[in-house]
Amino acid sequence: MKKDSREIEETVAARLPRRALMAGVTAGTAAALLAATGNRARAADAAPFPDHPHWKFVFVNHVTANPFFVPCQYGIQDACALLGCDYQWTGSETSDVAQMVNAMNTAVAGKADAIAVCLVDPHGFDRPAENALAAGIPVFSYNADSKTNKRLAYIGQDLFLSGQMMGQRIVKLVGSGKVALFIATPGQLNLQPRVDGAMDSIKKSGASIQATMIATDPTANASLSKIDAYYLGNQDVKGMFGTGGGDTQNCGLISRKYNLPSKGVHSGGYDMLPRSLQAVHDGFLDFVIDQQPYLQGFYTVMEMFAWKVSGGLVGPADINTGLKFVTKDNVDQYLNTKTRYEGGGKEAQIVPHTGAIGG
Amino acid sequence: MGSGVVRRAYDLLLRPEASVIVVSVALVVYFDIANSNFLTTANLQTVSQFVAAPVIIACGEIMLLICREIDLSVGQVFALAPFLMENVNDLGVPEPLAIVAALAVCALIGLVIGLITIGLRVPSFITTLGMLFLITGLTLTISRGYPANTAGGPTLTDIMGAWSYSEIVWALAIVAVMHIVLRHTRWGLHTIAIGGNIVAAGEAGIAINRIKIGNFVLTSTLGGLTGLLEAFRVGSIDPLAGGSNIMFLGVASGVIGGTAIAGGAGTIIGGLVGGIMLGVMQDGFTLQGINAFTFDIIIGAAILIAMIANIHLARMRGGGPR
Amino acid sequence: MSGAKTEAIRAEKLVKSFGNVTALNGVSMAVSRGETLGILGDNGAGKSTLIKILTGYHQPDAGQIFVDGEPVRFGSVDDARAHGIECVYQDLALVNGLSIYHNMFLKRELLWGGPLRLLNHRAMRRRAMEALAEIGVAVSSVDLEVGALSGGQRQAIAVARAVSTDARILLLDEPLAAMGAREARLIIDLIDRLKARGDIAIVMIAHNYAQTLEICDRVILIQHGEVTFESPAGATSAEELLDIVRREYRAARAG
Numbered sequence: 001m002k003k004d005s006r007e008i009e010e011t012v013a014a015r016l017p018r019r020a021l022m023a024g025v026t027a028g029t030a031a032a033l034l035a036a037t038g039n040r041a042r043a044a045d046a047a048p049f050p051d052h053p054h055w056k057f058v059f060v061n062h063v064t065a066n067p068f069f070v071p072c073q074y075g076i077q078d079a080c081a082l083l084g085c086d087y088q089w090t091g092s093e094t095s096d097v098a099q100m101v102n103a104m105n106t107a108v109a110g111k112a113d114a115i116a117v118c119l120v121d122p123h124g125f126d127r128p129a130e131n132a133l134a135a136g137i138p139v140f141s142y143n144a145d146s147k148t149n150k151r152l153a154y155i156g157q158d159l160f161l162s163g164q165m166m167g168q169r170i171v172k173l174v175g176s177g178k179v180a181l182f183i184a185t186p187g188q189l190n191l192q193p194r195v196d197g198a199m200d201s202i203k204k205s206g207a208s209i210q211a212t213m214i215a216t217d218p219t220a221n222a223s224l225s226k227i228d229a230y231y232l233g234n235q236d237v238k239g240m241f242g243t244g245g246g247d248t249q250n251c252g253l254i255s256r257k258y259n260l261p262s263k264g265v266h267s268g269g270y271d272m273l274p275r276s277l278q279a280v281h282d283g284f285l286d287f288v289i290d291q292q293p294y295l296q297g298f299y300t301v302m303e304m305f306a307w308k309v310s311g312g313l314v315g316p317a318d319i320n321t322g323l324k325f326v327t328k329d330n331v332d333q334y335l336n337t338k339t340r341y342e343g344g345g346k347e348a349q350i351v352p353h354t355g356a357i358g359g
Numbered sequence: 360m361g362s363g364v365v366r367r368a369y370d371l372l373l374r375p376e377a378s379v380i381v382v383s384v385a386l387v388v389y390f391d392i393a394n395s396n397f398l399t400t401a402n403l404q405t406v407s408q409f410v411a412a413p414v415i416i417a418c419g420e421i422m423l424l425i426c427r428e429i430d431l432s433v434g435q436v437f438a439l440a441p442f443l444m445e446n447v448n449d450l451g452v453p454e455p456l457a458i459v460a461a462l463a464v465c466a467l468i469g470l471v472i473g474l475i476t477i478g479l480r481v482p483s484f485i486t487t488l489g490m491l492f493l494i495t496g497l498t499l500t501i502s503r504g505y506p507a508n509t510a511g512g513p514t515l516t517d518i519m520g521a522w523s524y525s526e527i528v529w530a531l532a533i534v535a536v537m538h539i540v541l542r543h544t545r546w547g548l549h550t551i552a553i554g555g556n557i558v559a560a561g562e563a564g565i566a567i568n569r570i571k572i573g574n575f576v577l578t579s580t581l582g583g584l585t586g587l588l589e590a591f592r593v594g595s596i597d598p599l600a601g602g603s604n605i606m607f608l609g610v611a612s613g614v615i616g617g618t619a620i621a622g623g624a625g626t627i628i629g630g631l632v633g634g635i636m637l638g639v640m641q642d643g644f645t646l647q648g649i650n651a652f653t654f655d656i657i658i659g660a661a662i663l664i665a666m667i668a669n670i671h672l673a674r675m676r677g678g679g680p681r
Numbered sequence: 682m683s684g685a686k687t688e689a690i691r692a693e694k695l696v697k698s699f700g701n702v703t704a705l706n707g708v709s710m711a712v713s714r715g716e717t718l719g720i721l722g723d724n725g726a727g728k729s730t731l732i733k734i735l736t737g738y739h740q741p742d743a744g745q746i747f748v749d750g751e752p753v754r755f756g757s758v759d760d761a762r763a764h765g766i767e768c769v770y771q772d773l774a775l776v777n778g779l780s781i782y783h784n785m786f787l788k789r790e791l792l793w794g795g796p797l798r799l800l801n802h803r804a805m806r807r808r809a810m811e812a813l814a815e816i817g818v819a820v821s822s823v824d825l826e827v828g829a830l831s832g833g834q835r836q837a838i839a840v841a842r843a844v845s846t847d848a849r850i851l852l853l854d855e856p857l858a859a860m861g862a863r864e865a866r867l868i869i870d871l872i873d874r875l876k877a878r879g880d881i882a883i884v885m886i887a888h889n890y891a892q893t894l895e896i897c898d899r900v901i902l903i904q905h906g907e908v909t910f911e912s913p914a915g916a917t918s919a920e921e922l923l924d925i926v927r928r929e930y931r932a933a934r935a936g
């Protein structure tokens with residue numbers, strides 16, 4: 001489902017709840033679920049549904065210990081608690097595809113009720129997914145997708161589109177000159193499409209920007225040194241942008257270290273790590289893009305549950321968890337609340353909102 | 360000869376491998392009770408895939424550990440080999456030859472490690488630590504950081520890892536060969552002698568340098584082979600694959616199985632059994648639904664408990680830790 | 682070939698210096714088949730250097746060695762071995778983690794025929810048992826790891842290994858050092874049996890005068906690179922040897 005960029009911008013600006021984008025889930029199910037959440041703080045049992053076993057949903061991830069996925073896990077936890085199901089969080093800590101394949105195969109052999117996997121490799125998960133489907137286990141992808149995989153649906157950000165959006169913003173901010181796009185693991189499908197999208201819209205804009213892709217490192221510490229070294233070697237750069245949480249945080253740190261805004265150098269990137277948000281607040285990052293990891297976990301469980309409860313008749317449907325630009329204008333509320341939904345806190349809470357809704 | 364047979368059986372039970380087998384069987388029983396899916400064909404296939412790669416790596420590292428050396432870079436050679444094969448293949452060389460070429464380069468890497476360690480008298484820990492970084496950089500450079508696809512016809516890819524049982528067959532075959540080498544050839548005997556008393560080995564006229572360098576070549580080649588098998592199994596060549604993780608799993612399999620980390624003694628069968636124990640644990644706990652964070656705690660605790668049990672059994676045998 | 686007993690090895694006027702230090706200053710000795718020669722002297726007197734020259738480890742600066750009456754020059758340890766000279770050093774050169782029979786056949790392993798060249802454990806076990814039985818060393822099994830044996834048994838194995846190579850001249854470096862009385866008995870009996878064979882010449886470095894006089898047929902005393910005393914064992918005593926040494930010691934302190 002490709003929405004054109006203006007529609008996305010309006011949706012982003014309006015900050016509507018994402019439920020409006022869930023095509024294919026019947027209104028009845030959605031209304032029932034959401035009525036349950038709306039009237040009570042937490043549903044102790046899944047009210048409209050008949051008794052069902054504690055289905056086990058297995059989430060296979062490529063960076064299980066990465067802080068970006070903490071709100072994702074909270075989303076999974078909350079949805080499972082809501083629906084009376086269990087989950088397992090497994091995979092690899094180091095983007096090791098073989099480890100993830102092993103975890104997936106184990107889930108299939110263990111007769112999991114549904115499997116979700118970040119498809120970071122174009123073909124590595126094709127066979128495991130086929131095996132799962134052949135065994136009657138629904139397979140979903142989240143956070144990263146591959147078109148050749150037979151997964152039932154993808155829940156996550158439209159990565160190429162988000163890259164295009166970032167590219168447009170880069171053109172607006174930088175105008176012309178040298179721009180670096182940092183990527184932790186080139187070629188991997190959770191990051192590469194963003195770079196591709198950014199390069200695409202930069203080229204289409206016709207601006208005289210020389211954008212290069214620079215590989216850093218899957219770990220934040222090593223990537224920091226690399227970005228530092230890049231800047232020292234390329235002090236004529238006009239923009240330094242990350243395509244993942246770690247790189248973006250590090251761009252903010254480097255921007256702060258060398259006081260890049262005073263030199264007219266722009267920075268920005270993805271994900272809402274605390275230091276990135278602080279950098280946005282202090283003016284060292286122009287923007288970060290939220291891909292709503294909480295929803296990536298929450299909605300995936302919803303889809304799995306809807307599939308199980310309806311015997312596969314309901315869904316599945318791709319869900320775009322959207323992208324939101326967080327800038328100096330709206331960063332404060334993120335900084336001042338520590339919630340499960342953005343990963344900063346653990347307690348469940350209602351976050352009050354006052355005033356008009358707008359960008 | 361009846362008492363002889365009984366005596367041999369008793370001696371077998373006292374071997375270090377035996378206690379690891381006992382622990383593994385206990386684990387299998389536990390996992391089977393905890394989850395009826397453990398002893399299914401599908402899951403045993405998965406277990407075999409957890410087991411195969413570290414076991415093959417262990418076969419090389421065990422030989423090195425016995426003669427008091429180590430190779431920390433084998434996980435990096437693991438990642439490099441499939442890219443070497445792909446590059447050679449891209450030049451127009453047919454896949455089987457490309458595989459041989461990749462393995463030849465891995466053997467060369469082992470030779471370099473051996474020459475630096477023996478010739479320049481650098482401790483192998485340091486040599487292979489340097490090689491670890493060097494080869495990582497080499498892999499990233501060759502691959503430009505991008506993963507690639509494996510190529511090759513169905514028969515070739517099946518033999519080289521794509522068929523579900525291919526890897527474990529390779530592993531068992533390599534274990535059989537290396538066991539014979541260690542126990543029934545002069546190479547193995549001299550490796551043990553070098554590790555046990557290098558002065559005595561020298562006085563006896565054993566070719567210490569040749570054997571040590573040979574074991575380095577062996578380990579690097581086995582590392583490359585394992586990398587190829589895993590790449591074909593997954594269908595994708597990834598610069599981030601393997602690494603220190605698989606190296607540690609290989610060394611751990613060997614040590615758990617009874618090879619002394621200080622050198623002088625070792626067992627290939629023990630490497631297989633240690634690898635099985637680790638594979639059963641990793642698969643079993645995942646099957647049970649343990650989450651990633653607690654998983655590491657549990658695996659670490661399980662390894663410690665297994666090793667403590669092993670060492671105590673060894674002390675009861677009256678041999679002290681081997 | 683003259684004399685009732687053939688001289689297995691003779692050294693004449695061996696000189697060896699290491700830098701400024703003269704380790705041997707014209708040392709001569711000879712041993713015959715079936716005879717045991719004891720070499721006594723303090724540390725640093727030159728005993729080890731003498732042994733190392735006889736085994737081909739060092740080459741003498743001057744002097745000549747004869748084996749079976751023929752002049753020889755040893756360029757290496759293998760040269761000496763080829764002439765039937767074997768040495769059992771103090772460290773015994775045994776690998777603790779290997780069995781008795783593995784140690785006895787180290788670098789001389791017996792193989793099955795054929796291209797695979799696999800170790801023939803059965804043959805090695807059998808030959809090891811035979812070799813040990815031949816010289817009267819008793820062990821419960823040749824499969825035992827050498828590390829599990831007592832000091833005396835280890836020494837015996839090391840000696841058995843040297844003998845099993847058909848050595849004709851056996852050099853023993855401090856074979857009874859650090860051994861209790863009972864263990865020493867084992868070795869002394871072993872050396873007696875080897876003597877009785879009549880075909881091996883044994884040279885033994887030792888510290889204990891009484892033991893040496895008991896075991897050896899002749900003894901020589903080396904002090905700072907020179908042979909200062911030589912005698913058949915029966916013609917001297919531990920006190921006499923001690924006197925000579927004490928005299929030397931007092932002279933050194935005075936001068």
